[in-house]
Every structure is written in C-alpha cells, then in structure tokens.
Amino acid sequence: MATQSIGEYPIIMKDSLDKFHGNQLVFIYWYGHRVVCSPRAFPLPPDMPFGALVSDIIPLCYKVEPDFKDLDFDKTEVIWEIDGKVVVPDFSKSLKENGVGHKSFITFITPSLTGKVGA
Amino acid sequence: MSVEPRKKRLNKKDAYKYMTRLGWNPTYQKEEDVFPFLEMEGLKIHDWEAWEDPFRMTMDSYWKLQAEKDKKLYSIIDAFAQNNAQKNISDARYVNALKLFLTGVTPLEYKVVQGFSHAARAFRGEGASIACQMQAIDELRHFQTQVHTMSHYNKYFDGFHDYSTMHDRIWYLSVPKSFGDDASTAGPFEYLTAISFSFEFVLTSLLFVPFMSGAAYNGDMATVTFGFSAQSDESRHMTLGLSAIKFMLEQDAQNVPIVQKWMDKWLWRGYRMLGLVAMMMDYMLPNSPTSWGEAVELYIEQNCMALYKDLEKYGIKVPEKLINTIVAEKGHLSHQVWNIFYNHTNAAAFHTWMPDENKMNWLSEKYPDTFDKYYRPMFERYIELEKKGERFYSEVLPLVCQTCQIPLGFTDIEGGNPHVYTHKTSEFNGEIFHTCSDGCKEIFDAQPEKYIQAWLPPHQIFQGNCGGATIPEVLKWYKIEHGVDNMDYVGSPDEAMWNKLKNK
Numbered sequence: 001m002a003t004q005s006i007g008e009y010p011i012i013m014k015d016s017l018d019k020f021h022g023n024q025l026v027f028i029y030w031y032g033h034r035v036v037c038s039p040r041a042f043p044l045p046p047d048m049p050f051g052a053l054v055s056d057i058i059p060l061c062y063k064v065e066p067d068f069k070d071l072d073f074d075k076t077e078v079i080w081e082i083d084g085k086v087v088v089p090d091f092s093k094s095l096k097e098n099g100v101g102h103k104s105f106i107t108f109i110t111p112s113l114t115g116k117v118g119a
Numbered sequence: 120m121s122v123e124p125r126k127k128r129l130n131k132k133d134a135y136k137y138m139t140r141l142g143w144n145p146t147y148q149k150e151e152d153v154f155p156f157l158e159m160e161g162l163k164i165h166d167w168e169a170w171e172d173p174f175r176m177t178m179d180s181y182w183k184l185q186a187e188k189d190k191k192l193y194s195i196i197d198a199f200a201q202n203n204a205q206k207n208i209s210d211a212r213y214v215n216a217l218k219l220f221l222t223g224v225t226p227l228e229y230k231v232v233q234g235f236s237h238a239a240r241a242f243r244g245e246g247a248s249i250a251c252q253m254q255a256i257d258e259l260r261h262f263q264t265q266v267h268t269m270s271h272y273n274k275y276f277d278g279f280h281d282y283s284t285m286h287d288r289i290w291y292l293s294v295p296k297s298f299g300d301d302a303s304t305a306g307p308f309e310y311l312t313a314i315s316f317s318f319e320f321v322l323t324s325l326l327f328v329p330f331m332s333g334a335a336y337n338g339d340m341a342t343v344t345f346g347f348s349a350q351s352d353e354s355r356h357m358t359l360g361l362s363a364i365k366f367m368l369e370q371d372a373q374n375v376p377i378v379q380k381w382m383d384k385w386l387w388r389g390y391r392m393l394g395l396v397a398m399m400m401d402y403m404l405p406n407s408p409t410s411w412g413e414a415v416e417l418y419i420e421q422n423c424m425a426l427y428k429d430l431e432k433y434g435i436k437v438p439e440k441l442i443n444t445i446v447a448e449k450g451h452l453s454h455q456v457w458n459i460f461y462n463h464t465n466a467a468a469f470h471t472w473m474p475d476e477n478k479m480n481w482l483s484e485k486y487p488d489t490f491d492k493y494y495r496p497m498f499e500r501y502i503e504l505e506k507k508g509e510r511f512y513s514e515v516l517p518l519v520c521q522t523c524q525i526p527l528g529f530t531d532i533e534g535g536n537p538h539v540y541t542h543k544t545s546e547f548n549g550e551i552f553h554t555c556s557d558g559c560k561e562i563f564d565a566q567p568e569k570y571i572q573a574w575l576p577p578h579q580i581f582q583g584n585c586g587g588a589t590i591p592e593v594l595k596w597y598k599i600e601h602g603v604d605n606m607d608y609v610g611s612p613d614e615a616m617w618n619k620l621k622n623k
Contacts, residue, residue, distance in 0.1 A: 003566040004306055008153045011548060012572045019582050027518045027553065032538050033498055037455070038526035039540060040518040053286040059536040061515045074461060083544075085550070090230040105518075105542065115538055117497045 017102040024102040028057065030108050033065050033081065038073030038086035039105070050098045053106070067113040081107040134179070139172070142245040156241040160306035160405040162378075163371035167244025171362045181253070182349075182446065184330045185260065187477035192264055200271045200340040203476060209337040210321075210405040211276065211617035212608055218278040218469040219403070220330060221269050223295045223395060223586060224287035228262040230299035231255075234310050241307035247366075250359050254315075257352040259353030268345040275620070276613050278468045281598040285468055288585070289597050291395075291460070292577035293524045297573060298392050304569075309381050315360035321426065323353060325393050326416050329400045329409060337405040368433040375434045380565070383438040387558035390445055391523040394456045401453035401482065402474060410485035415449040441558055447532040454482075458494075459528045461501065465512040466590060468599050470608035473502050475571035493537060510607055516589075521545075521552045521570050529555055 003009050009094045017024055023043035030036070040061045062068050070076070080089050082099050089098045100106065126332025129137065145153045198204075198491075208214070232255045241253035266282075273279035286292050302313035331346030335437075364382075367374050397411035419442065427437045457471070462469045474482065479498070482490045504511055517526035531541045543560040545552045549566040554560040563570045579585050594601050603612055 003568045005163070006159055007580045009568050011568060013548060013550060014548065014572050016573065021583065023581070025578065025581065029518075029540065033539075034458070034493075034530070034538060035500065035511075037459040039542065040520045040521075041516050041577045041581075056321075061513070062426045062512050064504075085230070096288070101551075103551065103553070105551075111274070117500055119148040 013105070018103075023103075024095075024100075026100060027103070027105045028053065028061065029105065029107045030058070030062050030115070031109040032064065033062065033067065034074050034115060035117060036061060044095060046100075047094045050089045050095055050100070053095075054091065058108075060091040061082060065115070066117055067110070067115060070113055071110065076110055077112060079109040079111070081109070139249040140245045141171065142243075142248065150243075154243050156306050157243055158593065160308050160377065161310050162367060162374050164243070165244075165370055165419065167247065167326040169369065170246035170250070170366050172246050172250050173300045179623050180481050181467040187489075188348045188351070189264070191258075192344050193267070193482075194269055195344040196271065196341050200481075203276050204340065205272060205338075208621050211613050212405050212472065213337040213339065213402065214272055214276045214613065215278075215471075215608070216330075216403040217269050217272055217339070218276075219395060219399060220283045220294055221265065221279060222282045222289070222468060224326070225262055225269075226283060226292075227267045227295045227299045228258050228265065230296075230303060231314055232262065233259045233409065234299070234303035234314060238307040238310050247363075251311075254356055254359060257356065260353065261349050264345050264348060268341050275616055277600070277611075278604045281286070281372050284598050289468060290463070290466065290519075290523075293574060293576050294392055294395065297524050298388055300356060300395070301388065301569070308363075311363045312367075312378060312381040313385040313388070315356060316364045316381060317360075319353065319356040320360035320364075320425055321386060322389040322393060322418075322421070323357065324623045326396055326415055328418075329396060331413060332408045333400065333404045333406075336408045336619065337404055343417070364430070365433075368430070368435070372434070379435055382435070383441060384562050384565070386438060387441050387556075387562065388523065390441075390560065391525060391556075392521075393454055394525060397453035398456040398460065401485070402457045402471075402478075406522045407481065411453040412449045412485060415445060419445055419608070444533060444556065444558065448529065450486050451493070451530065451532055451537065454490065455485075455528050455530065456525075459517070459526050462511070462513040463517070463526075464598070465605055466594065466597070468612050470606065470613060472506065472608040473498050491539075505609075509540040512606075516580065517573050518553060519577060520555035521573055521575070522554050524573065524575060525555060527555045529552070 015025065020043050022045060024046050026042050026044045027039050029039035030043065031054075042057060044057075058101075062071075080087050083101075084102050087099065128134075151157065180492060180573050204274045215558065235251045235255035237250045239255065241246045242292055243249065265522045269279065302310050305313065320620070327346060334340075334342035334346065353621055364378065367378050396495075400407055400409065400414065424437065424442070426433060460467060461473070479490075483495065486494075501511060519526050525587065527540050527542055529541055531539050534541075541556055543554045543557065545554065545560060545563050548569075548571070550619045552563060552567070552571065555564055576585070578587070580593055591601060594605065599605055608614055
C-alpha cells in the first residue's frame with residue numbers, strides 16, 4: 001500500500017536536521033521509569049558534551065522520579081544504549097563523537113533502580 | 120385571465136429519483152478527468168448501481184425530521200440556560216470532559232463535512248454520491264449543535280473560548296486533527312472505510328455511548344439531548360459504513376485485500392485516538408457509568424468480533440494482532456493516558472487532578488489486576504507532592520509517535536513488561552522515525568511518504584514555529600491563558616466558580 005496519489009507524491013522531510021537551527025533532536029528514556037509519562041525530546045547542539053546530558057538534561061526531566069535521589073552517575077551502575085546498541089559513552093566527548101545523531105534515542109538502564117514507585 | 124392548472128405533485132418514488140439522481144455521462148471531457156480518483160486506489164467497481172443507499176428517503180421528510188429534532192434540542196438548551204442548569208451537574212470537574220470534546224471532536228465533525236463532500240464529488244455512482252452528500256449535511260448539523268449545546272458552559276467555565284484555533288495548534292489536539300487529515304487526504308474509498316466503517320460502525324459506540332451516558336450520569340441534560348438528536352443520524356451513518364464495506368467487497372474479489380488493509384489501519388488509528396475517551400470515562404467523569412475496560416469487553420471483544428465474523432464470508436480476516444493488543448491494554452490504557460495529561464496539564468486547555476479515595480477505590484474495583492499494582496502507588500506519590508506544594512508539571516516535552524502523535528506512554532503489556540514504554544523505529548530517506556506500537560509502525564511503514572510530513576507539536580516548537588521557545592510563549596500562541604485555562608483543577612478559577620455556585 002504505497003501512498004496513492006493522482007500526481008507525483010512529494011517527499012517532504014518535515015523534521016530534517018536543517019530545520020532545527022543547528023541543533024539536532026535527541027530523545028532520552030530512563031528505562032522502566034513511568035512517573036515521567038514518556039521518553040523526552042530535546043533539541044541539542046551536536047557538539048554538546050555527552051556529560052551535559054547527565055549534569056543538565058537528565059535532572060531537568062527526571063528529578064520527579066523517586067529513584068532520582070539514589071541516582072549517582074559516579075556510583076550507580078548505568079547501561080547506556082544509543083539507538084538500541086549498548087555503548088560506553090565518553091562523557092567528555094561530544095554527542096556527535098559518541099554516535100548520537102539526529103533523532104537518536106538514548107536509553108539509560110539502571111539495574112539497581114528499576115522505577116518502582118511506592119511500597 | 121387564465122390560470123394554469125397546478126401540476127400534480129410527484130409521487131415519493133419519483134421525487135426521490137429526481138432529487139437524488141443528479142449524475143450525468145460526460146461527453147466532451149474524458150471520464151477519468153471528471154472523476155480523477157476512480158482508479159487511484161486500485162479498487163475495481165463494476166456496477167455503481169449496486170450501491171445500497173441507506174439515506175433512501177425523500178428530501179421532504181429529511182428536512183422535516185431534522186427540523187423537528189432541532190426544535191426539540193434548542194428548546195431544551197434554552198431551558199437548560201434559563202434554569203441555570205450548570206449548577207445541577209455532578210461537579211465542575213465534569214466540564215473538562217466537555218472541553219476536551221469541544222476542542223477535540225467537534226472540529227473533527229467539521230473536517231468530516233469536508234471529507235464527505237469530497238467523497239461525494241469523487242464517486243461515479245449517484246447513490247454513493249448522494250449518500251455522502253447527505254452525511255456531510257448531517258455532520259455539519261452535529262458540529263453546529265455541539266457548539267450550541269456547550270456554549271452555555273462558556274459563560275461560567277474557562278477553556279471554551281477558541282476551540283478552532285486550539286484544534287489547529289495545541290499538542291494533544293494534533294491527535295484527532297491528524298486522524299481527520301490522514302483520512303481526508305486518502306482516496307474516497309479509503310476515506311469511507313476510515314470514517315464510515317471503522318469510526319462510525321466499529322468505534323462510534325466507544326465514543327458516543329460513554330460520552331452521552333456520562334453526561335446523563337453527571338446531570339448534563341443539554342448534552343444528553345444533543346446525543347439523542349444526533350443518534351438517529353448516527354444509525355444512518357453506521358448503515359452507510361456497513362453498506363459501503365459490503366459494496367466494495369462484493370464488487371470484485373481483488374478488492375478484498377485492499378479493504379482489509381484499510382480496515383486494519385483505521386481500526387488502529389481510531390483506537391489510539393479513543394485513548395482520550397478512555398481517560399474521560401475513567402477519570403474525568405465524577406460519576407462513571409462504565410469503565411473503559413468494560414467498554415472494550417462489550418464493543419471490541421463482543422460487537423467488533425461479531426462484525427468481523429459477519430464479514431468472513433467475503434474473505435475478511437480478524438486483525439488478531441491488533442485486537443490482542445487492544446484487549447491486553449484494556450486494564451492500562453486510561454491510567455497511562457491520564458498520566459500523560461497529568462504530566463502536561465501546564466500546557467493543556469483543561470484541568471486535571473488526582474482521583475480522590477472514592478475514585479481510587481472505584482478504579483481498584485474496575486481494574487483489580489492493574490490499578491493497585493501499577494498506578495495507585497504512582498498517583499499517591501503525586502498526591503504527596505501536591506500536599507508539599509510541589510504539584511508535578513513536566514518542564515520538558517515528550518517524544519510523540521510519528522503516526523498517532525500521542526506521547527510514547529504505552530507500555531509493553533503483551534511482552535510482559537508493563538513498566539517499559541513500547542518504542543519502535545523505522546528508517547526512511549536516511550532519517551529515523553519513532554512510533555509507539557507495532558500498529559503505528561506498520562501504518563508508517565506502509566506509507567512513509569505520508570507520515571514523514573506529520574506536524575509533530577514538539578518538533579514544531581523546537582523549529583520555532585509555535586510562538587517561541589518557552590512554555591509561556593507557546594501557551595500564548597495556543598490561546599491558553601496561563602493559570603486560568605490550564606493547571607490543576609484544585610486552585611483553578613473553575614473550582615472557585617463552582618464553589619461560588621454551590622455556596623460552598
């Protein structure tokens with residue numbers, strides 16, 4: 001069922017990289033955590049250091065999770081995935097150098113903090 | 120002076136014929152130029168006359184019937200206004216369901232006027248064409264009567280003031296808007312499958328029965344009357360939907376797989392959109408007659424399955440994968456959608472709140488396997504935060520599905536991971552696209568050229584197309600007054616007005 005049309009069907013890339021004023025879209029998800037109701041979306045400069053995700057972006061969206069007070073990126077075991085592939089990011093290098101591209105989906109999994117709320 | 124003797128009136132059969140058979144055979148233009156959509160969708164139609172017109176009544180009786188219904192409706196709306204009946208509803212929280220309906224569904228009714236007018240023009244058969252024209256008129260009437268029915272609430276409550284601008288701009292309203300845009304930019308037969316069959320026949324009970332019975336349970340007799348007034352139209356529309364499907368299937372065996380794909384696609388798109396109704400039923404109605412879970416059992420597991428069984432003789436198969444997901448999600452959907460809106464109430468044109476203990480107990484009773492385990496503890500934490508004066512509003516934007524445009528807040532129930540958001544990806548033209556489910560991914564993958572054009576609200580905000588980069592700037596562009604139309608019900612001007620009305 002390709003798209004049918006009575007003329008030529010144009011390819012309109014509504015969200016291509018060139019439309020974000022030098023930023024790229026990046027999506028972040030703390031695996032298993034549901035107080036924050038969905039993965040989050042950000043327009044970020046590709047040259048931003050990966051570590052800024054940890055220091056600035058993740059607290060901004062996930063501070064409401066009960067697990068957040070126990071999340072310490074120096075001590076807590078964290079498994080990082082970029083677009084479904086497990087990686088060990090270099091916090092001092094840029095998003096781009098860590099393989100984060102336009103519309104990349106970054107998941108961080110914390111086996112000791114599973115998102116349990118309440119009892 | 121001579122007077123021409125008055126001509127005898129036409130009998131009903133002839134009157135119907137002359138008023139509904141307005142077609143012609145093109146002579147100086149090619150047929151494919153006059154009807155350019157006929158071949159586009161790949162359906163084979165051999166005999167347009169085989170179309171059964173469920174609107175088979177004379178114009179005379181149609182106008183008379185609709186005029187009588189309107190008279191009754193408007194006298195009740197008048198009585199409702201004169202008696203200050205807004206004071207008789209169960210609680211002002213209920214009014215938020217009306218705000219959602221007026222901003223989400225009513226403009227969609229108007230979109231459907233355009234869609235049916237287009238389908239009427241595109242069809243070669245006169246029966247098909249007149250049926251679509253008549254439905255277009257009905258939908259216009261529904262649009263008008265919905266606006267009029269709810270306008271009284273605009274005098275007392277916030278959020279009703281600019282529904283048409285809101286429909287075009289606000290993030291969650293891009294869900295129904297994209298549904299309507301997707302349907303009306305398809306070919307005429309797919310349009311009919313989307314609206315007449317999937318929505319009107321399969322899913323409309325899931326929308327209108329809870330909405331109208333919810334209105335009755337919460338003392339909103341104006342809306343109940345609107346429901347009665349529209350109901351006889353809806354029955355005709357449902358008949359049109361089924362007759363359209365049967366017409367396509369009976370015309371040629373080659374049509375069956377095409378129609379099947381459309382039925383599957385629009386069942387899923389309709390179901391995703393009705394997530395809004397799920398939260399309305401379980402959370403927004405102070406008195407809930409039925410839970411979303413019970414509605415799925417009745418309208419999907421029983422009615423919808425029986426319908427597919429009826430169509431089996433044409434070779435139509437039950438879309439088992441989709442139905443299984445709908446059934447698996449029935450104990451989770453409303454809670455997850457309410458959580459999305461609770462997170463983002465700072466950017467909504469209505470209020471949300473955490474359920475009180477009575478409502479929590481009702482939810483536990485209706486959802487014994489899921490509510491206490493997965494949702495009550497989370498909601499109790501929100502309540503704790505509220506008590507500390509730290510009511511949670513998200514400061515950042517969600518990732519939304521490229522197809523249904525809902526934030527990716529649905530979890531993998533069937534895979535045994537009810538705490539993990541389902542996330543699918545596709546690639547097209549060197550770019551990644553994210554979807555919320557197998558259903559939405561399959562729709563994207565079948566027509567990526569169409570869905571890459573989606574106007575996704577978070578992306579549009581980031582591109583600078585929505586008034587600015589900050590929440591206050593975007594709210595201004597949405598025509599939402601911060602602290603009035605949005606934020607929690609508790610502490611809202613609506614609550615203050617209600618307390619005043621009730622002398623609390």
